[in-house]
Amino acid sequence: MLPNTITEYLATPSIDLYADDAVVTDDGKTYRGRDEIRDWLGRAAGEYTYTTELIGTRQVDANTWVAVNHLEGNFPGGTVDLQFTFTLDDDLITRLVIAP
Numbered sequence: 001m002l003p004n005t006i007t008e009y010l011a012t013p014s015i016d017l018y019a020d021d022a023v024v025t026d027d028g029k030t031y032r033g034r035d036e037i038r039d040w041l042g043r044a045a046g047e048y049t050y051t052t053e054l055i056g057t058r059q060v061d062a063n064t065w066v067a068v069n070h071l072e073g074n075f076p077g078g079t080v081d082l083q084f085t086f087t088l089d090d091d092l093i094t095r096l097v098i099a100p
Contacts, residue, residue: 001057002057002065002067003065003088003091004091005017005086005088005091005092005093006065006067006086006088006093009086009093010052010054010067010069010084013041013044013045015034015037015038015041017092017093018034018037018092018093018094019089019090019092019093019094020033020034021033021094022034022037022092022093022094022095022096023094023095023096024036024037024040024095024096024097024098025096025097025098025099026040026044026096026097026098027098047075048073048074048075049073049074050071050072050073050074050075051071051072051073052069052070052071053069053070054067054068054069055068055069055070055081056068060085063087063088063089064085064086064087064088065085065086065088066083066084066085066086067083067084067086068081068082068083068084069081069082069084080100081100082098082099082100083097083098083099083100084096084097084098085097085098085099
């Protein structure tokens, strides 16, 4: 079972779920701190239209979980399974890595 922070994020990504010093890595680029992450969230939300389905989860350690999502949409390739690896501290995301 995923922590509430991750479940909320997967339903509606929000900057409020991130720690002030959080780090996100997506598509080979790294974003540090809330300002960069807020900009990334804004771009990522409007770049493509897609559906997402949670197809798997696992807990790696006490603070790290992986959620595997199947995406279908108008991005290059049209379909992809992505692993969202979350690290939490005090119910806030401190690190998120998104990778195939």
